Amino acid sequence: MSQLAPVRAGIIGTGTISDVYFRAAQSFEVLDIVACADLFPDRARAKADEHGIAKAYSTDELLADPEIELVINLTIPKAHAEVGLAALRAGKHVYSEKPLALTRENGRALLALARDTGLLVGCAPDTFLGGGLQTCRKLIDDGVIGEPIGATAFMMSHGHESWHSDPAFYYDFGGGPMFDMGPYYLTALTSLIGPMRRVTGSARITFPERTITSQPRFGTTVKVHVPTHVAAVIDFHTGAVGTILTTFDVWESRLPYMEVYGTEGSMSVPNPNTFGGPVLVRGAQDTEWREVPLTHPYIGESRGLGVADMAYAVRTGRPYRATGELAYHVLDTMVAFHDASDQSRHIELQSTCDRPAPLPTGLAEGSLDS
Numbered sequence: 001m002s003q004l005a006p007v008r009a010g011i012i013g014t015g016t017i018s019d020v021y022f023r024a025a026q027s028f029e030v031l032d033i034v035a036c037a038d039l040f041p042d043r044a045r046a047k048a049d050e051h052g053i054a055k056a057y058s059t060d061e062l063l064a065d066p067e068i069e070l071v072i073n074l075t076i077p078k079a080h081a082e083v084g085l086a087a088l089r090a091g092k093h094v095y096s097e098k099p100l101a102l103t104r105e106n107g108r109a110l111l112a113l114a115r116d117t118g119l120l121v122g123c124a125p126d127t128f129l130g131g132g133l134q135t136c137r138k139l140i141d142d143g144v145i146g147e148p149i150g151a152t153a154f155m156m157s158h159g160h161e162s163w164h165s166d167p168a169f170y171y172d173f174g175g176g177p178m179f180d181m182g183p184y185y186l187t188a189l190t191s192l193i194g195p196m197r198r199v200t201g202s203a204r205i206t207f208p209e210r211t212i213t214s215q216p217r218f219g220t221t222v223k224v225h226v227p228t229h230v231a232a233v234i235d236f237h238t239g240a241v242g243t244i245l246t247t248f249d250v251w252e253s254r255l256p257y258m259e260v261y262g263t264e265g266s267m268s269v270p271n272p273n274t275f276g277g278p279v280l281v282r283g284a285q286d287t288e289w290r291e292v293p294l295t296h297p298y299i300g301e302s303r304g305l306g307v308a309d310m311a312y313a314v315r316t317g318r319p320y321r322a323t324g325e326l327a328y329h330v331l332d333t334m335v336a337f338h339d340a341s342d343q344s345r346h347i348e349l350q351s352t353c354d355r356p357a358p359l360p361t362g363l364a365e366g367s368l369d370s
């Protein structure tokens, strides 16, 4: 398929998740990672050596390299907007890890600059392009559960301080369970049902301090600056009503990850932070749930699918799926949940986006509809 010249990309932020992206580029001929950069030069050098990348740069050097057409921004969330804007100013397309930005202002600035410069902005998550969530999408589009009338989404946990080496940022501005995990759930819901119209919600801080029990900061306490239990209701443009709960305050739960309810049946949706199944449906006349064989590839760790899809858009001008507009709609919604709680009201969303196009069936792993 790929007669196209690969899009030459550079990674900024060579931390934990970068390995997955370095590897993804080897699966997609349309993407060629030629350089990487980090605030800490040693980290960039080490990853460049590990993955056979010639150029280990500072961020400024990477942005000044005319060979690089696209920046993959894998920095920490509070640096996403600044690095993304710098990439666009340097004339590069940019694909960011989630969330797009921490504020609506910064999210809008990214979209505006992209529009003005004619460059593309894309953003994770891309799990909605995985085999599990694409199978769900096809079942809905094929009418298997009828018209969706509602959905539930649950991310239940007691936070990350028992295992993460440096968990303080989860409890600071831009952290919390909704900003950390909400993008997976809200992006999946937008792909399955469509854009959201208005929301309301309630949020609280249950534990004002957290004690780290992981190494190397065992015993250190962290102040909690953001709500850690966020419950919200979503009205979709279609009329469907969604319920979402994300929490770092709950010790145990037996709730599912996600379910979508239709006029003709119900669907059990897999964990939207993963690419695979299982997908189950139960029709109005069925006596039990049945597992549906997945109709699409990409069921293992496939982060990078979204940027590969965007790379085709760079080369051919065709639409892509993990767009900045979709990520901004998700950001706007997450901010609105918190605003609604503070202001005790419903909030009409000012943003919207296109429902991302489904992937076709019958794709071979490593290929997309170019």
Ligand SMILES: NC(=O)c1ccc[n+]([C@@H]2O[C@H](COP(=O)([O-])OP(=O)(O)OC[C@H]3O[C@@H](n4cnc5c(N)ncnc54)[C@H](O)[C@@H]3O)[C@@H](O)[C@H]2O)c1
Binding pocket: 012, 013, 014, 015, 016, 017, 018, 037, 038, 039, 040, 043, 059, 074, 075, 076, 077, 079, 083, 097, 098, 099
């Ligand atoms: N770790 C995961 O499993 C995972 C999974 C999915 C998504 N993500 C997302 O990926 C992003 C990165 O996460 P991570 O776990 O790799 O974090 P990390 O802390 O391991 O790595 C981030 C890297 O970015 C660098 N960096 C920070 N600010 C920078 C700046 N202004 N300029 C250049 N470099 C900068 C840091 O030095 C660090 O090496 C986050 O947005 C996170 O939400 C992570």
